[in-house]
Amino acid sequence: MINIDSLSCGRFHFFMIVGYPTGEEKGTYLALEISGMDVxxxxxxxxxxxxxxxxxxYQYRIPxxxxxxxxxxxxxDYLTDCVADFLSRVASQDLFVYSMGLSFGFPVQQLGLNKGKMLEWGHGFNYSNVSGQDIVELLHQSFRKKGLAVKIVALANxxxxxxxxxxxxxxxxxxSVLHGAGTNCAYYETRSNIPKLASPSAYLDHLHDTIVNTEWGGFDDDLRKRLPLTSYDRKLDRESNNTHVQIFEKMTSGMYLGEIVRIIVLQFIDSDLLFSAESSVELNTPYAFNTNYMYVCEADATGELEDVQTVLLKVLNVQNSTHGDREVLKxxxxxxxxxSARLxxxxxxxxxxxxxxxxSAVNQERCTIGMFTFSV
Structure with missing residues (x-):
């Protein structure tokens, strides 16, 4: 069992959000969510x-x-264009400035309700000139450049x-657990357990629980010894564009599971254990085996594993496979x-x-967990 102390590894971030929603809150708000390649x-x-x-x-896709x-x-600028397009479609209020909340799916150190220092990228993204900068201010600069009357008033992971x-x-x-292209978890923590908030403060005296963003996708980044890494995991990490970062995410999330399968299959081919040692251009292409195809293969209950064969033919261009080959791939x-599920x-x-x-739970026997999963 992993305990909470080894899980944190210095990566936990508390957010400027305290207390619990009641379900009675009212209002109309704009929101921008950046989740992997989806906006x-x-x-x-x-x-x-x-x-x-x-x-x-409205959903948009980052090229x-x-x-x-x-x-x-x-x-x-592309994200700004998405916001401008949305407002042109649905905006009905004659406001001088629109207030917006930002849901940002990358590690951020919260500096204020609408301030956050960018820590690192994930989900295949990499821009070196943004590390350490305030992501909200960068977006505001883009809004102003494009003449968009929008102000981000709240930032959250x-x-x-x-x-x-x-x-x-x-x-x-x-x-809450978010699991899809990436993975993360947030939970309510008692203030006295957060060193940064434990000291006496007139502002904090009335607070009890606050939200902590675990960033558990980066668990074991520091040592890479706590998780059961295989040679396939190490190869994937070594050849990624963010080496030694988001190790747990690379072992469990939809962005990477299909690639792990592809790496294993190639090693089996090289060992003359699959497809008569014959590969294909598609199979040799990184990330050509999307995680969605794993589900197709796993669910195949036909006698000859016809769905698996279709994936091999149509997706990976493997023209000749035996029933035994298909069983191995499944x-x-x-x-x-x-x-992934066990981890x-x-x-x-x-x-x-x-x-x-x-x-922090409602009672000492159970707590409610919010789950959000999405396909990749």
Missing amino acids: YVCQVKMKGERGILSINQ DELAIGEDVSVLL DSVCTLLAHAYQHPSTRI KICEIVCNR LATMLAAISTHTIKNG
């Missing part, structure tokens, strides 16, 4: 009445060529947003997926046990 711009109407709300939302670069302003959104409709929620997918369960057990023992 969501929303207008949320909170109606109170025990968590009733409505959402008007692959904008994931890596020298100047992050190119990416930020996507796991924190998941916790708050679920708690709005289910007030007993104390933990088993590899099952093993990689099951390991996630272990981390969640550590957080849940701590929350219940710590007294």
Whole structure:
């Protein structure tokens, strides 16, 4: 079992958010969510009445060529264009400046309610000129450059947003887990357990619990000895664009599981254990085996594993496979997926046990967990 102290490894970040939603809050707000390659711009109407709300939302996709670069302003300008497009479609209020909340799916050190220092990238992104800078101010610069009358009034990590959104409709929620292209967890922590907040302060005296963003996707980044890393994991990490970063995420999330399978399959081919030692251009291409195809292979219950064969033919261009080859591929997918689930369960057990023992849960026997998963 992983305990809460080894889990943190100095990566936990507390947010400027305290107390619990009641479900009676009301108002209309804009939101910008950046989650991997996906961008969501929303207008949320909170109606109170025990968590009733409505959402008007548009989804955008960040072009692959904008994931890596020298100047992050190119990416930020694209995000600004997404916001401008959304406002042109749905804006109905004659406001001089629109207030917006930002859900940012990358590690940030919170400096204020709408201030946050960028720590590192993930999900395949990499811009060297943004580390240590305030992501909100960078976006404001892009807004001003494009003439967009929008002000970000609150910044939160996507796991924190998941916790708050679920708690709005289910007030007993104390933990959130976000799992898809990346992975993260947030939970309510007692103030006395946070060294930065434990000292007496007139501002903090009335506070009890605050939200902590675990950034557990980066668990074991410092040592790479706590997790059961295999040679396949090390190869994936070594060849990634963010080496030695987000190790737990690379072992469990949708961005990387398919790539682990592909690396294992290639090693089997090189050992003359699969496909008569014959590969293909597609199979030799990094990240060509999307994690979604794992689910297809795992769920194949046909006698000849016809779905697995279709994936091999249509996706990986492997023209000749035996029934035994297909069984092996299915088993590899099952093993990689099951390991991911067990690692996630272990981390969640550590957080849940701590929350219940710590007294942050509603009672001492259980706590409510908000889950948000999405396909990649």
